[in-house]
Amino acid sequence: MCSHREVYEPLIPGLRGNYNLEDWCFWRVAPACRSTDHVMMVALARALEVPLRVERVRGGYDPDIYTGPGVPRPRVTLLYSANHYEIIYPRAPSAESSSHQASQREHAADQGSSQQTTQRKHPADQSSSHQASQREDHADQS
Template sequence: MNEGEGDAAIPPIEAGPAPPPAAPERPSDEDILAQQNLLRAEQAQRSEYVGNEEPLSALKEEYINGNQNFVSKIQKLEATYKAFRRTRGDGNCFYRGLVFAYLEGLLLNQDMAECERFTSVVQSWKGRLVEGGFQELVFEDAMELLLDQVKAVRKPQSDFGHEGLLINMRDDMVSNMIVMFLRLVTSCEVQLHEDRFFPFILGMYDEPPATVELFCQRYVEPMGEESDHLHIVAVAEALQIPVRVVYLDSSGAPSGGGSGLEVTTHDFVPDSCPPGTTPRVHLLYRPGHYDILYPR
């Protein structure tokens, strides 16, 4: 056998088509939610807890190239509201907007009678919170910080003015401790009137917490948890502050002539208020967020 005679050339094995690249793994719902929360937190850190007063035209500009129903509603709001003030979108915007707008009203109107009434109501919550199982050590300093803002309004010849209130409510410690106190008051109010609030809880969640106490521990007391109808009812009752919420969303019936949707408003007036009581605080609700409104 000649050299190489038995070594017949072996044809190369032809490679088949390359497998398609693996599809990127879809992020889980938890990953998506975590990313959204991170973006939201980063955006929130770039804004003040309480912003400056702005004309409603600034809000309208946000939607001028997008949601025309919102533009139409804002145009209607301009007939009754002159301005708005943004609050940080950190989940605490309802409480922060509520307390700033209320204290600002006391300051601008120099309403001494209301200062005294509010002080008395806040002080009365000390005993109720303790009876409700909250440790005085946890909330006492926060309660005093809130009362300090009212004292500054009442003090004759005080140099505490609008700028002073803004500085305090933009301060991390002062602002967040006051919000924390309001959350505890809301929680205690809900638990003290369980029969009234438990039907709300049952209607709000597919898997509602088993008890009002568990609901409050999960959705009311923690900082950053968003607020809805139940929270507004509870804190308005607890502090006896009438609140109006204007809803900038897709709710409402078409207005006459087909020019967009009517603005939906809801007044949360405590049972203790006499008939005809007008709201002391006006808030603008956009899905997931509350800002402050200023009536004309």
């Protein structure tokens, strides 16, 4: 934030004289377990180049936080509640569904390799010169 003071200073009320952006960051951003606000989330999104979606517990609308023009739809969603943000993780597929999908992939791979082996041994795959020489050998024996 301090590296881009021209962007953030106008967004923070109360900065003046002896209380500058560095002081504000020292007291409001740097300490752990501090409440955060929209300005800090915008700075985080820009620094990490990750667009964010913000949902509010009590409803209302917050625009998505983008890092620049042409940035894709946000993939990270934050839940804003009582002056803090929580990350909302997408629901993972169930364990049964995941293991079922994995077994289907393994079964398909096994079938593919057995078909390739069968195809390699099939006489139709032999070269025409090899087939011709086999016919000649058979004719000589008759």
